[in-house]
Amino acid sequence: MVRFFRHAVPLAALLLAFAAASAPAAPPTHTGTDGTGAASDQQEAEPQSDAAHPDAVVRSGLPVPRFVTLRSNEVNVRTGPGVRYPVEWVFVKAGMPVEITAEFDTWRRIRDVEGTQGWVHQSTLSGRRGIIVTGQQSRTLRRDAASASEAVAQLDPGVIAKLRKCKGPWCQVDVGGFRGWLQRDEVWGVYPKEEVGE
Known part of the structure; x- marks a missing residue:
């Protein structure tokens, strides 16, 4: 597995992320049933709220935790569930298995074989198993x-x-x-x- 560490986040960006985390949770959305809770044509997009509080997860109705795979050869792994959160890692291997450990709106917190965790958009995951x-x-x-x-x-x-x-x-x-x-x-x-x- 190849991962690239991105540059450190400026303090201002951290403050924005903290402010976003205190926002109210977004309402549940209806999602697919391919194991990811995703519609396959959906692109990485920001939910109505970026709240990352563990108690504010919104579930797809699928089991959590569960295994899925990466859909493409470039998947941004963020520090929180939204595009305003910085990219911490980039996974570059389609078909690599990851474990979904939490859900928030259209975002999934994943863990890899080494235990590294982060948030990805549901459209970057596939219900196919590996x-x-x-x-x-x-x-x-x-x-x-x-x-x-x-x-x-x-x-x-x-x-x-x-x-x-x-x-x-x-x-x-x-x-x-x-x-x-x-x-x-x-x-x-x-x-x-x-x-x-x-």
């Missing part, structure tokens, strides 16, 4: 969901794959033209007992 290979050594992608099954490929830590389904301790993924099974505890982007279908 995983990141974890650990310190390569993992074996197997033809079937069994430790004795034939090896299809070796995947290095940090490799991103499309998640197809999970059953028991195994998850089926597509990566680099290969399809196979990884053990659930070798990846990040799916919960320990979560059932995922195609």
Whole structure:
């Protein structure tokens, strides 16, 4: 994963952000059901209010927390839920899994595999599922969901794959033209007992 740290924010900008945080919360909005609570053609836009108070979240009706993926190769991650909040990070890998940990209007607070959190607009997320290979050594992608099954490929830590389904301790993924099974505890982007279908 590649992230770029932006320049420090001037004090005046911090004061504006603080003032925005004290504004009343915006009313709930109706959103889609693709896992992001987003309409796919919506662009990054500012909600009626930028209140970032944790108690003022407005939910899409979808479970929180939940895993989604980044829709594009450039996603601005802000310090709060609105365009007046500064960009702190830029994620540059479409398909990378992130976990939605909170919602406010059309904004989603996300967390990456390293625990970094920030706010992104719902239109930058996709309900498609993906995983990141974890650990310190390569993992074996197997033809079937069994430790004795034939090896299809070796995947290095940090490799991103499309998640197809999970059953028991195994998850089926597509990566680099290969399809196979990884053990659930070798990846990040799916919960320990979560059932995922195609």
